[in-house]
Amino acid sequence: MPVVAGTYHVPVLLKESVDGLAIRPGGVYVDVTFGGGGHSREILSRLDDNGRLFSFDQDADAERNIVDAGKKFTFVRSNFRYLENWMRYYGVEQIDGLLADLGVSSHHLDDESRGFSFRFEAPLDMRMNKRSGKTAADILNNYDEARLADVIYMYGELRQSRRIAAAIVKARSNAPLITTGDLLKTAEPYVGRGREKKDMARLFQALRIEVNHEMDALREMLSAAARLLRPGGRLSVITYHSIEDRIVKNMIKSGNAEGCVEQDFFGRRLTPFRPVDGRLIVPTDEEQTVNPRSRSAKLRVAEKI
Known part of the structure; x- marks a missing residue:
């Protein structure tokens, strides 16, 4: 049963977004939008003692929700645009999955x-x-x-x-x-x-x-994710408005935020990602009723090629 955060923020598309990561129990994962900790708790529940989760949040209020998971969990009080710098700091060269729940939280x-x-x-x-x-x-x-x-x-x-x-x-x-x-x-x-x-x-x-500077930060984070994800690693991103969704969609389609598709000599697309299932995931009617914030949410999942 998924773990739901308290009143700070109810996680959107909790099961779907974490399922999208196809978690390996001993893998290394990043939640770049910790907030109330709901998605992070669900990821941690699927990791064994060898797994690791790094969760980012620049808001000091989010620290009240830090979970006690020993060496498996590291909270990074920083903007996710510095993802690559922090992974380098912690000696992490590759990650198995990254989750982002964009937009503003219900807490804010x-x-x-x-x-x-x-x-x-x-x-x-x-x-x-x-x-x-x-x-x-x-x-x-x-x-x-x-x-x-x-x-x-x-x-x-x-x-x-x-x-x-x-x-x-x-x-x-x-x-x-x-x-x-x-x-x-x-x-x-x-x-x-x-x-x-x-x-x-x-x-x-x-x-x-x-x-x-949300759109600049998003572009930088997604570019860093493309470099950090190992082949077969997963990107799971929830968006709430067309501006950020367009950037995520373009990154998955072309490997850049502008959507400029490059091709090799044989006409094959040069992109680091492959969409998983090729479909957009939206909340069920039940979730939209219980959590009105979810009504505009869209989930895109991609795999690193």
């Missing part, structure tokens, strides 16, 4: 103090790592109008990105945007009627991605 969305959700009045922070980097307020109050519009359009896919950016620049000329309420008041006139919640979620998503 439910934390009223960190500004990830428009549901709560909070400072516009949105940093996964509270120790460093620009906050959402820094971006909103300092990016020029064109750059703001690009962020909102690229990462939020909002057609009103230019109008929203112009409204933000106008509003901050009177007073800086400090709280989620300030942003909601400024952007509300420009979101679609009947789509307020969906469009606001996309606006907050865009800022969160920019604050945490």
Whole structure:
């Protein structure tokens, strides 16, 4: 029976994503998104005393969920973009599988103090790592109008990105945007009627991605995974929106985030991966009912060639 994490975060596609790793009991695995520890616990339950699991998370809050599994388990408090550096540090040359549950955790969305959700009045922070980097307020109050519009359009896919950016620049000329309420008041006139919640979620998503450099980190992590996975090793990635899913899909198809397929002299694709089963896995109706966060989830599994 799969082990489910506590209230910090309910793991999505738990059995399917870990099954996708085709775990060897004595193998070396990486969970690059530890969070509540649900996926890590399930992986550990399938390892013997010779197996090893390295779990990454840059958020100090996640450390409360660290599991006691002796030498089998190592928690790495770092952004997963540094995956290769840390594996080198621990003397690991190859891994047997890597799991990633991308996006924002339910813990972050439910934390009223960190500004990830428009549901709560909070400072516009949105940093996964509270120790460093620009906050959402820094971006909103300092990016020029064109750059703001690009962020909102690229990462939020909002057609009103230019109008929203112009409204933000106008509003901050009177007073800086400090709280989620300030942003909601400024952007509300420009979101679609009947789509307020969906469009606001996309606006907050865009800022969160920019604050945490999520797409750059994802590209770097996937490239490192392609180098670290042994032949036959598995990549199991859960995505929640089209931007990150496109990057994962392209990496599996072509070996790069842009999807540029290269071919050898005989016309064969040069890619380090082969899709497993050739199908996209989505949550069951039952899981979507129990865990609403899972409704947009997609799981892609690939094998290193």
